[in-house]
Amino acid sequence: MSGDTRKTAEGLAYLSGFGNEHCSEAVPGALPEGRNSPQRAPLGLYAEQLSGTAFTEPRAYNRRSWLYRIRPSAAHPAFHRTGNGGLRTAPFTQSVPDPNRLRWDPLPEPAAGTDFLAGLWTLGGNGDAAQRTGVAVHLYHADASMDRVFSDADGELLIVPERGGLLLRTEFGLLHAEPGEVALIPRGVRFRVDLLDDTARGYVCENYGAPFRLPDLGPIGANGLAAARDFRAPVAAYEDVEGPVEVVNKFCGNLWRADYDHSPLDVVAWHGNLTPYVYDLRSFNVLGSISYDHPDPSIFTVLTSPSDTPGLAGVDFVVFAPRWLVGEDTFRPPYFHRNVMSEYMGLIEGAYDAKTSGPxxxxxGGGSLHNMMSAHGPDRETFDRASAAELRPQKVDDGLAFMFETRWPLSLTPQAARADHLQQGYDEVWRGLERHFGTLR
Known part of the structure; x- marks a missing residue:
């Protein structure tokens, strides 16, 4: 194919599951047999390895894929700085971490012609992108498809659509991501976002640290939480496009652009265990108590990025998916708590069972931030209702919420700290939690 022709085969397929070896070819015979880098790759293609971890990481955690492409990635002109827009990167040093509980309304409507990249708006984060530690929390609101290509050398991008479907055109092929699903783009993978609806809005976790992986199950056993087979990898689909293509690269916090003379989304075949993927959050196998008490939210972990301290994640991605509550003599909504981890929570649809009131x-599309050891829990309305509820089996299926939970406090960007959509008086939701000691038995 040549000129402006684009291969647009469906990009959804089950390819052996999360973290396993996958392979796909858009043209029969494009994948070499038995060798990663033969003296001459098939069909006149170039062989190129994309490494998502250090070469010497243990086999279980090593991530890499071989790409067989029309031109090698090395064939590109120089990059030059371009504006960062609303995108910011760690270290976040323009403000001190805030111990107060904070909540935002959704992002305002974008200016006409705003694509996914221009629509990224950074709320805050922690760590240091250049040291490959920590995380950033972004939101996006777009009303136009991208006519340029983007890659992020600083971290992998976990995209959580809340409004509007996305078609992700990646080097590995095509992926659809609808609200209720999440998509992951590995560090350095080039992609373009087409909107499937008039507008698109959602959340992004930029993970600077170790790649997301499935959490260990420990005493849970072999089954439960997210199943590897439910992660969808793309089928190879390539662009053989001659002509100017703007390519934007995020590197150590800044955006750099170059004008290629061809599309870099020209991978005809690939194999490996480093790949973009999509996961349907409704596939999550929720576990919980069937006797009494409320389990910790860690039981809802979909993906984790481990840190150098066992059991303390750089970031966990947690989903509160539809589930049954059956605990006896149990306060069923999330309990009051203070946590060594910091929690950014977003809502994809419906309502969350511990946050029903307040300004x-x-x-x-909104979100809340509870930094480490900030006391939080159900608002007064939820507490009163749950304390008096008749404890019959209850199906919770009227909302879909998630958390980015991280080991360090999240520092806000100035734009988030001063945003018009930052709610004032969030603390009021806990006002009126009265003293009952000595009056009730």
Whole structure:
């Protein structure tokens, strides 16, 4: 194919599951047999390895894929600095971490012609992108498809659509991501985002640290939580496009651009265990108590990025998916707590069972931040209702919420700290939690 022709085969397929070896070819015979880098790759292609971890990481955690492409990635002109827009990167030193509980309404409507990249808006984060530690929390709101290509050398991008479907055109092929699903783009992988609806809105976790992986199950056993087979990898689909293509690279916090004379989304075949993927959050196998008490939210972990301290994640991605509550003599909504981890929570649809009141409310597209050891839990309305509820088996299926939970406090960007959509008076939701000691038995 040549000129402006684009291969647009469906990019959804089950390819052996999360973290396993995958392979796909858009043209029969494009994958070499038995060798990663033969003297001459098939069909006149170039062989190129993309490494997502150090070469010497243990086999179980080593991530790499071989790409067989029309031109090698090395064939590109120089990059030059371009504006960062609303995108910011760790270290976040323009403000001190805030111990107060904070909540935001959804992002305002974007200016006409805003694509996914221009629509990224950084709320805050921690760590240091150049040291490959920590995380950033972004939101996006776009009303136009991208006519340029983007890659992020600083971290992998976990995209959580809340409004509007996305078609992700990646080097590995095509992926659809709808609200209720999440998509991951590995560090350094080039991609373009087409909108499948008039507008698109959602959340992004930029993970600077170790690649996301499935959490260990420990005493849970072999089954439960997210199943490897439910992660969808793309089928190879390539662009053989001659002509100017703007390519933007995020590197150590800044955006750099170059004008290629061809599309870099020209991978005809690939194999490996480093790949973009999509996961349907409704596939999550929720576990919980079937006797009494409320399990810790760690039981809802979909993906984790481990740190150098066992059991303390750089970031966990947690989903509160539809589930049954059956605990006896149990306060069923999330309990009051203070946590050594910091929690950014977003809402994809419906309502969250511990946040029903307050100015502006907790609504889809909005978010809350509870930094480490900040006391939080159900608002007064939820507490009163749950304390008096008749404890029959209860199906919770009227909302879909998630958390980015991280080991370090999240520092806000100035734009988030001063945003018009930052709710004032969030603390009011806990006002009126009265003293009952000595009056009730």
């Amino acid at each position: 502006g409310g907790f609504v889809p």
